[in-house]
Structure formats: structure tokens, C-alpha cells
Amino acid sequence: MNQRLLGILLDSFPKILLPGLTMTIPLTVISFSLALVIAVVTAMVQFANVKVLKSIARFYIWVVRGTPLLVQLYVIFYGLPNLGVMLDPFPSAVLVFSINEGAYCAETIRAALESVPKGQLEAGYCVGMSYMQTIRRIILPQAMRTAFPSLSNNLISMVKDTSLAANITVMEMFMVTQRIASRYYEHLALYIEVALIYLLFCTVLTKLQALGEKKLNSYGAN
């Protein structure tokens, strides 16, 4: 490897990592947290068979899962201004990622809720707990434990998907890399560099997932 290229890679490393820490990670953390809230609510109204809300939940999941994430980003960021709604890049990205991820996580959590044996709810009734009390204290915690590996997967996917936010001018890692690459004409090296940083992030998350699973298994249940 020649001196110039090495210099560029070393020089650009902190420049790419920084937006990784200040944009990619916050975007992921905020969006995923909101997605989980949306997902639990969406899964619950289906699980509990709440009449109208259940149809709304199915409709939401149908639309989100049936359309590309990139198109959703364009609709919100470039499309809404036609209706007079202008959102900044970062909030637009948070909005789209949380709504998108919420639909996928909702399906994971719904399946996990349904996998909890019916007897758990009945046992709750028999010791004087209400439906909501039993859901909150018994059913949902068990479901979240079941869903943990899948949700971790979703989170890891999301880290990578945030690179799509470059399309709506969010200054995250990939956007910054694109700029540096076109300045120096070193596309191959720089895109591999950013890929390795994504890989690093995902490796850390995979390790955390393994730790989390171990902790969940070590204290009983299942």
C-alpha cells in the first residue's frame, strides 16, 4: 500500500468514525427505542384482539412491510414538502426508521406473545390478577425474553440500514465517506474502510447479544 493511500485512510478514519458516534449510533438508538414502543403497542392490540385497533395495526404492518425502506424515506423527506410539511433530515430519518422497524418488531413480539402458554394467563386470573396485570407482569416479560434474539437481529440490521439515510442528506458515516471518497478518488479503499467500521459496530452488538442471552438464560425460565 502506498504512503498516500495510507495517509488518506488514517486521516479519514476519525472523520468517518465521528459521525458514526454522533449520527449513526444516536439515529439507531433513538429509532430502535421508538420502534420497540410502537411494536409492543401494535403487538398488544393484536394479541388482545382490540377490535378497531387490531385492523389499524394489520394495515400499518401490511403497508410498511410491503414498501421499500428507501421509498419510505423519499416519501417523508422529499414528498411531504408538497403538502407543506418540511422535516429536517435527522427527524425524518428517525420517523421513517422507527415506523419501519416498529412493524417488523411488532410481528416478532406478537409471535412471542402467542408462544407463551395459555396457562400462564389462567394462573394469573386464578391468583386474582386482572388481564392487564398478568400481561404486564407475566406474559410480556416472557415474550420479550423469547423475542430477544430476533429483536437483536433487527437492531443489527438497523445499524446497517441507517446508511440509507445518506439519501436524505443525513450526515451519517456513509454520507461522510462518500464525500471523502470523491474528493480523493479512492472509492474502493474508503468504502472498505467504512464497511469495516459498520462491521465493528455490528460485532460489538453481536457480543452484547450473546451476553444478554446468557444473562437471560442464567436466571431461570423457559
Place this chain on the structure above:
Amino acid sequence: MAMLQIRNLRKCFDGLEVLKSVSLEVEKGDVVAILGPSGSGKTTFLRCINFLETADEGELIFDGEVFPLHGATRKDIGALRKKTAFVFQNYNLFRNKTALQNVTEGLIIGRKMPKDQANALGMRMLQKVGMADRADSYPNQLSGGQQQRVAIARALATDPEIILFDEPTSALDPELTGEVLAVMRALAQEGMTMLVVTHEMNFAKNVSSKVVFMEGGVVVEESDPTAFFQNPKQERARAFLKTILGEERKE
């Protein structure tokens, strides 16, 4: 008057009549053993009493208070469940809670009992079933017999007037049934009112105060245990005993 009366309980599952006008009276302190072949409706009967299943018809009278078994209000259901406790065939311990938490959860969350009071009561109940030393174990760290004893402690903690048992030992390995039956026998001696669906003929014979034999969704015979086992009145009960006691002898 009997503590608990069930009148004309009827229940269908998709057009199939599983319980055909079942009536039963239980006195305070009674230990009623419900026997009968598989599919005769024993589980369904117990579940209807506790509103885990909604009957199509019938009423239940508890200490003179009338509860419709069909179309009961939420308040009725809550009030009745407060008087009863249920022990399931497969234990149904809360899998995400320790043994002690299993016992206290309903007290703290359902009945708003202060936590230390609930914990003290919970430990006393675990002690009673010989499980105090495993208070911090999770269900999957316990044997079936131990889980069922915790489930009985959980039932006792809610201070029920009657405990409904649905084949409490039939999911257990034979060598573990004894510890559960011993706990139930002790409860019977203390005067706890119990309704026990069981295939344990020795328990029915030696512990129960009354035997109810069900078949095809009806109570075929109701008598005291000695009479039932020595000289059943009904042909169907006689046939049932012959099969089941024959099997026991073979084992």
C-alpha cells in the same frame, strides 16, 4: 346449607355437549374426589366453576350468594375467584418468577398487599409445602413434584375457601406423586375444602369424604368412598373401577 352448590351446569364445545346438566353440593371441609374416564368432562367442570371456561347454562351458589355461570359480570367473576384457588395438572407456575414470587405475585399485584407482609406470608406457605429452602429457585430449576408443591403454596396464599385440583399428580413421575399427595392429605386433615379431579384411587379411597363419578358429561354416581369402592351402585362405575384397579394391580 352447603357451602357450594352447582346447579344444572351445561357446557358445549362446538355443538358437542360436554357437560349435561351437572349438579353438585360441597360442604365446608369436604374433600370431593371426582373420578371418571378420559373425556368425561371433569376438567371442563372444574374450569367452569372458576370461570376459566364460560358455561352455557347453570348457576353456582357460594355461601348463599348466587353467581350465574353464564353471563356473569366481571365483578361476579372476580368475587368468585377470590373464594377459590386452582391447581393445574401442569402446575402453570409463572416461568419468569421465583418460587417465592410465584406465591406473592397475586397478593402484591392482585390484592395490593404490602410487600413485606406478602413475603412473610409467602415464606410461611412455602414452609407448609416443604419448599422454603427453594424460595429463590425458578420453576425450571425445580422437579415436577416441587413445582406442584409451590403451586399449592400459591393457591393457599390467596386464602381460598375451596381449592380446585385438576389431576395434580398425573403429569408427575410416579416417584414424585407421593410428596404432592402428602401435602394434599395434610390440607385435608386441616379441614381445607377441596374438589379434586384425580386418577389416584388410593387418594380417593383414603382421603376423600365423597366420591363423584362422571361419565359422558353427567354425574353417574355420588357416594361416600367406602361404599363407592366396595360396592358401586352403577354398572358404569363398576366397569370403570374394574379397568382402573386392574391396571393398578398390573403396575
